């Protein structure tokens with residue numbers, strides 16, 4: 001079946017600094033104001049739905065600020081849940097043990113290509 005709800009989302013690799021500001025993107029398949037984000041951690045890019053596993057709020061209070069001050073975890077600005085950047089697992093906070101929803105991506109030829117179609121697949 002062909003659906004064209006979400007074209008691939010493409011960023012330049014050089015625009016995603018190591019353990020720096022994340023890049024946000026719209027996820028209309030999940031709702032009018034839904035967003036996702038991608039960060040780089042230990043050289044690899046990781047994308048997640050921008051929604052805390054505690055309450056349905058975005059993680060970044062300041063746009064693109066997803067890392068803690070120590071840069072080892074992603075943090076929810078609302079109640080401080082800490083997530084592992086490499087798998088979205090919540091290691092500390094009110095949603096400990098839960099996870100962010102990961103979004104598949106590939107990175108090659110200096111481009112990050114995010115496959116947002118995968119998040120509307122209920123099997124994910």
Ligand code: FES
Nearest residue numbers: 052054076079081
């Ligand atoms: S809403 Fe994210 S920790 Fe509570």
